[in-house]
Amino acid sequence: MPSIDLPAPRQLVVVDPFSSGAVLARRARELYGMESVAVRTSDALPAALTATYAPQDYRAEVPFSTAEETAARVEELCGGRPDAVICGSEPGVEVFDALAAHWDLRPNSGSSQARRDKFLMQSALRDAAIRCIPHFKAADADAIVQWCADSGLSEFVVKPVKSFATDGVFFCSTPDEVRAACERLFRRADFAGETITDVLVEERVRGPEYVVDSVSLDGTHFVVDMFSYTKETVDGNPVYRSMRAVEIDGHPGLVAYVERALTALGIDNGPAHSELIVTDEGPVLIETGARMHGGQGPRLVEISSSHSLVDLTLASRVAPEVFRRETRTRPTLERGVVECFLFSPASGVIGANRVRESCRGLDSYLYDTCDQTPGDRIERTTDLITSYGRVVLAHQDPELLNRDVEHVLDLDRRGVLIDVLPGA
Structure with missing residues (x-):
């Protein structure tokens, strides 16, 4: 029987395929028959983010080095330039921009840094005569405190310039609070694993x-x-x-x-x-x-x-x-849908998890993400990453949906949904 030359499958590159971006490769295969290569930008991303990665959905994984070297490695795997590149999650934005430009695959324009650095982002709005927030950044707390004093403003937000998932975001209303926020941020690593050298302050x-x-x-x-x-x-x-x-x-x-x-x-x-x-x-x-x-x-x-x-x-x-x-x-x-974010009042280990049994009887209950079992480690909730789970509610009746939302949040505030025990 003569051989048949089948067309090669189209190739997709997904940069940092985490969080919601973890579904892109699987869906590209379902819709378009594409194969995917994962490009990972860092080994220092938080486990809560990288745990969503599905390596079985990719033909290969390439660690990022430089745009040229990474592109060459991808091209070796794909037999040439890929057909498309897409960004899977926030830490990959700048690498995605670099690869899209390298391959001329519908790149974005202007400064890639302004799509990650929140100081540059606000400055880009100002330069385009679009309403923005008064903002300033510096590499030392003294300069930030002085800007606040000179601004005439009464409330401030202090955060890393590349913050995401509410990482390191502080609301402040006094010079001492501003300084304390800066001191907690400088020289620690942000969620993308980068050392914080610049801090942004804005009007709240x-x-x-x-x-x-x-x-x-x-x-x-x-x-x-x-x-x-x-x-x-x-x-x-x-x-x-x-x-x-x-x-x-x-x-x-x-x-x-x-x-x-x-x-x-x-x-x-x-x-x-x-x-x-x-x-x-x-x-x-x-x-x-x-x-x-x-x-x-x-x-x-x-x-x-x-x-x-x-x-x-x-x-x-x-x-x-x-x-x-x-x-x-x-x-x-x-139809209406609400995502409820659950808070842990302390760090420790799970003693009991009653989320599902407490919520699944609600008329609007759709699903939850709370699969922790007794003995699992849990962190005190201080940002989006340390919220220990979600309860998702959906219904056509807005009054019923509102009632169920308030019920879930009340259970969470009263500590009914989980028990947290001391633990290392």
Whole structure:
């Protein structure tokens, strides 16, 4: 029987395929028959992030060295330039930008650093005449404290310039609090494993908070979904408490602002995850990540929306004709969904886990991520990474959904859901 020459499978590179980005390779195989190579930028990322990695979904894994060396290694594996490259999670943004530019695979424009460094990000908005937050960065606490004193402001946010997942974010209202926050940050490693040498200080702005997820193609932006969220403060650190899907059409001002911000930041192609606060003067950007919404975000979009964030993210990179077809209609919210973030009051070991038995009887209960068993180590919740789990609720009836959200959060605040015992 004569041999048949079959076309080689298309090749996708996923940079730091963690968190929600862990699903991209599997979905690219399902939709487009693609094979994937993982590029990992660091061995120092937190275990809570890298635990989501699915190595079986990749034909190979390449550690990042330089863009040229890494590209050459990938090309050896793929038999030439890959067909597409995509960013899987926040630590990989700059490496993704470098590889996309090297291969000329729909690269973004402007400064890649401004898509990670929050000081440069706010400066890019200012330079584009887009409303931004008063901001300053320095490599020493004295300069930051002096800026605060000279600013005439009364409340501040202090954080690493490349913070993500609320890592190292402090709310401060006195010079002593600002200095203490700086001293806790300088010279420690951030979540990406980089030593903190510069610290950012901004005005603390107040108002309803939102996240807006978008996907862009050739400079045209498409808002896929929107969530409102609440936070609580733990020892001066903001920590997510709940996140609720909202209708995009109810917030045209947010959509318009985000589109302008994406253009200013040069996010021309692929996904973006923007966090904003709506003040009395209008929306203002806290930060934008040039990657998908992390954690449970894309799954919540699948549950609640007419459009898929994961599928549009892939289409923007590997199938632009599919992206254009799917974005002819505006997304609509098909049912309400809320993600509840659970807090551990202390570090130790799990004595009992009653999350599932306490919540699964609720009318809106969909799933939870709390599989800890007695004896498992648990950390005190001080940021998004140390939240020990999520309870996801979904329902058509908003009143019933609100009732169940309050019930879950009340159980968590009263310590009903877990017992934490002292432990090394």
